[in-house]
Amino acid sequence: MKRIIPFLLIALFAAAPAAAQEGPLTRAEKTDYAETSLYADITGFLGEVSRNSDFVRITSLCRSAEGRIVPLVILSREGISSRYELAMTGKDVVLIQANIHAGEIEGKEACLMLIREIGNGELASLLDNQVILVIPDLNADGNEKLSEESRRDNGPALAGERANGQNLDLNRDYLKLESPEINALVAIMNEWDPVLVVDMHTKNGSYHRAQVTYTTCLHPNSPRQIRDYMWKKLFPQVEKMMEKDSGYLAMPYGNFRDRLEPSKGWNNHAVEGRYGSNYVGLRNRFSILDENYPHVDFKTRVLSSYAFIRSILEYTGRNIGKMREIALAADRETKASFHRNELMLEYGIEKLFDLKVKSYRLVNEKIPEEALDQYPSWWNGVIVRNTGEPKDYEIEYFSKAVPSRSVPLPQGYVILPGNDNIVDNLIRHGLSVSTINNAVTAEVEQFSIESIEPSGEIFQGHAFINVSGKYAAATAAIPAGSSYISLEQPLARIAALLLEPESVDGFLRWGFLNRVAVRQWGRNRPGIYPVYRVEGLERKFDLTDLRRQ
Numbered sequence: 173m174k175r176i177i178p179f180l181l182i183a184l185f186a187a188a189p190a191a192a193q194e195g196p197l198t199r200a201e202k203t204d205y206a207e208t209s210l211y212a213d214i215t216g217f218l219g220e221v222s223r224n225s226d227f228v229r230i231t232s233l234c235r236s237a238e239g240r241i242v243p244l245v246i247l248s249r250e251g252i253s254s255r256y257e258l259a260m261t262g263k264d265v266v267l268i269q270a271n272i273h274a275g276e277i278e279g280k281e282a283c284l285m286l287i288r289e290i291g292n293g294e295l296a297s298l299l300d301n302q303v304i305l306v307i308p309d310l311n312a313d314g315n316e317k318l319s320e321e322s323r324r325d326n327g328p329a330l331a332g333e334r335a336n337g338q339n340l341d342l343n344r345d346y347l348k349l350e351s352p353e354i355n356a357l358v359a360i361m362n363e364w365d366p367v368l369v370v371d372m373h374t375k376n377g378s379y380h381r382a383q384v385t386y387t388t389c390l391h392p393n394s395p396r397q398i399r400d401y402m403w404k405k406l407f408p409q410v411e412k413m414m415e416k417d418s419g420y421l422a423m424p425y426g427n428f429r430d431r432l433e434p435s436k437g438w439n440n441h442a443v444e445g446r447y448g449s450n451y452v453g454l455r456n457r458f459s460i461l462d463e464n465y466p467h468v469d470f471k472t473r474v475l476s477s478y479a480f481i482r483s484i485l486e487y488t489g490r491n492i493g494k495m496r497e498i499a500l501a502a503d504r505e506t507k508a509s510f511h512r513n514e515l516m517l518e519y520g521i522e523k524l525f526d527l528k529v530k531s532y533r534l535v536n537e538k539i540p541e542e543a544l545d546q547y548p549s550w551w552n553g554v555i556v557r558n559t560g561e562p563k564d565y566e567i568e569y570f571s572k573a574v575p576s577r578s579v580p581l582p583q584g585y586v587i588l589p590g591n592d593n594i595v596d597n598l599i600r601h602g603l604s605v606s607t608i609n610n611a612v613t614a615e616v617e618q619f620s621i622e623s624i625e626p627s628g629e630i631f632q633g634h635a636f637i638n639v640s641g642k643y644a645a646a647t648a649a650i651p652a653g654s655s656y657i658s659l660e661q662p663l664a665r666i667a668a669l670l671l672e673p674e675s676v677d678g679f680l681r682w683g684f685l686n687r688v689a690v691r692q693w694g695r696n697r698p699g700i701y702p703v704y705r706v707e708g709l710e711r712k713f714d715l716t717d718l719r720r721q
Contacts, residue, residue: 195288196220200281200328205471208277208328209284211240211316214309217284218243225291227299229253233307234356237337240312242353244360247290247304255363258303264492267366268481269307269357272342272373272448274314274332275322278464279372282477283308286485298485302492305364310353313337325374325466327473343371344632346451347670347677348684349600361455362602367495368458368488370481371448374473375463377427378434379558381530383476384414385425385463389453390443392516392573393665395502398453401495403524406458410483418479424527424569425463431556432536438529440571441521445669445677454665456502458495460484467558503662511659514578515668517675527569533561579643581659582617582705585671589653591688591702594679598670599718603663606715608654614712617705618646619673621698624689634683639673641701648704656706656713673701 196217199209209217222228222245229251233244246253250261258265268286270279283306289295290304298304309315311332318330336342336351345354361369375385388402411422426440445454452459462480464473488495539546539553547555586608587595598605619641626635657667673680680689680701691699 194294195224195292198281198284200470200474201285205469205474206328208331209281209309210318211309211312214280214284215243218245218287218308221288221291225293226251227293227296228287228291233310233360234352236313236352238313240316242307242310242312242356245287245306245308247287247299247306249296249299252303258364261303263301263303264496265303265305265364265366266368266370266485266488266492267305267307267360267364268370268372269310270372271308271315271332272310272353272371273334274309274311274317275334276372276374276464277315277327277331278374278470278473278477279462280308280315281474282372282481285474285478286481295482295485298482298489301489302485304485305360305366307357310357311336311342326468327470340632343373343448344446346448347446347666348632348634348682349597350633355600358601361452361457366457367492367499368460368484369448369452370460370462370484372462372477372481373464374466375425375427376466378431379467379532379534379556380423380465381532381562382421382423383465383468383472384420384422384480385465386410386422386480387425387440387449387461387463387571389450389459390440390571390573391445391450391454392443392519392575393513393669394450394453395456395505397498398456398458398502401498402458402460406484406487406491410480410487413486414479414483417483418476420476420479421530422480423529424571425461426569426571428529429570432554434529434531434534434565435567437523437568437570438527438565439521440569441573443519443521443573445666451666454669456506456662456665457499506662506664507660510664510668511581511583514575514580515672515675516573516575516578517672518575518577519573520576521570522572522574523568523570524572525569527567529565529567531563531565533559533563535559579672579674581668583660583707584656584658584705584710585667586616586650586704586706586709587655587657587671588702588704589651591655591685594670594684595655595718597679597684598657598667601663601666601670603657603667604661605718606656606713607718608650608656609652609714609716611652612650612709612712613647614650614706614709616646616648616650617643618648619643619701619703619705621673621689621701624698625696626683637681637683637686637689639680639689641673641698643705650704655718656710656715658710671703673703 315332449461
């Protein structure tokens with residue numbers, strides 16, 4: 173992975189005022205939470221902290237689309253500055269990222285505070301058993317596009333925007349990998365192999381008294397033991413620690429299923445692998461999606477975010493060894509048996525457990541006709557008002573994704589020549605891919621496309637492809653230069669999501685294979701799907717492993 177050259181590091185992080193003994197203040201702190209930190213504030217802050225601490229090292233994650241160097245902060249007792257030095261520590265890694273949506277800014281400020289408090293020694297004990305990576309400003313380009321129209325809730329008058337410099341939502345890019353930021357973040361996951369990844373956001377919607385909400389991977393093809401550990405072990409303990417130490421409350425992420433009738437349940441339904449917290453779980457690692465409450469003041473959001481990540485790190489500091497064991501066991505299980513399972517294509521959301529939502533007495537009021545244009549049309553003319561009177565709701569938490577249609581998985585896939593774009597994508601995810609050097613004829617399963625058409629809307633620069641078809645056994649000529657990817661490897665879940673033609677996050681769905689899936693000069697008649705499913709063919713292939721350069 174490329175790193176920033178030394179003279180640029182000096183230019184970015186050298187210019188800063190003399191440090192106070194306890195460390196610098198963030199821009200939010202300096203302005204009594206009336207403003208948020210900009211790029212110059214962040215780089216100056218990090219430079220000052222790192223110059224005065226043996227625990228803090230700064231390197232680069234990547235260069236953004238608009239040319240900004242995105243800082244990656246390495247926190248360790250040993251003062252390491254690279255993944256090569258990590259092995260000498262014998263420690264596992266936790267990664268915290270913030271500001272992926274640059275209008276959701278309290279995580280950024282909380283991360284800067286965390287770096288300072290570890291750097292000045294106040295929280296140095298968090299480094300006893302772990303190394304911590306922090307990316308406080310993942311969307312550096314969006315952070316600089318200040319606007320009164322940005323998603324800021326009760327935050328500062330000006331905040332950044334959701335999209336990055338390519339006008340992409342970075343939290344939809346984890347599988348297609350079209351942004352420099354997420355490409356670099358996935359490279360960090362491959363190189364440093366964090367046991368836990370924390371992604372900091374601001375939620376929308378429903379009123380409740382908890383300042384922080386949380387969730388983890390929801391995808392049903394992720395390892396169940398990873399999901400169960402988070403819900404049954406980590407989250408309950410972190411929630412208790414946070415309330416005891418700071419007085420702030422945390423609860424599972426979601427919104428009322430029916431905003432007008434809270435008794436119908438609490439809902440969390442972002443299941444697709446394109447989202448960061450789900451992607452990490454599909455890599456057999458632990459993930460936390462932190463969604464901070466939008467209706468409280470900005471200072472409260474920052475301080476509660478800080479309390480949450482501190483409590484998480486206190487927990488991992490004591491338990492990261494056990495978490496590593498579970499993650500490695502999931503790797504072994506995936507390699508040995510995942511290909512014998514089925515991949516979810518469609519799903520429904522069912523109850524995960526019962527939940528007490530500490531909220532308020534809410535009243536529904538009809539919006540005057542003359543004011544209807546001020547509110548979203550989907551509110552259907554009714555606004556929910558918070559009376560401020562505390563009220564608890566004992567309701568069901570709908571957060572369990574249950575497959576309603578699935579497809580059996582093969583031992584591996586063959587990708588026909590001429591599709592280097594998807595082969596390169598698989599390699600960037602960290603998957604093992606091989607070139608087939610010899611032409612062979614083999615029995616395969618071939619997906620026959622019966623209908624294919626683009627959706628009517630553009631999403632993240634793509635028109636989703638709607639496809640129908642079926643697999644059939646076939647005898648196929650596999651030419652030399654084809655690629656082979658086995659599902660007997662730890663990251664097999666990622667490969668299956670991308671290569672299955674009917675997957676909602678597959679290459680075909682995103683339009684990566686349009687030029688072969690639709691016959692050119694053929695009035696949009698279906699073409700071929702250039703990926704075969706195969707069983708037990710590795711001995712027939714003369715293979716050369718492809719390695720990421």
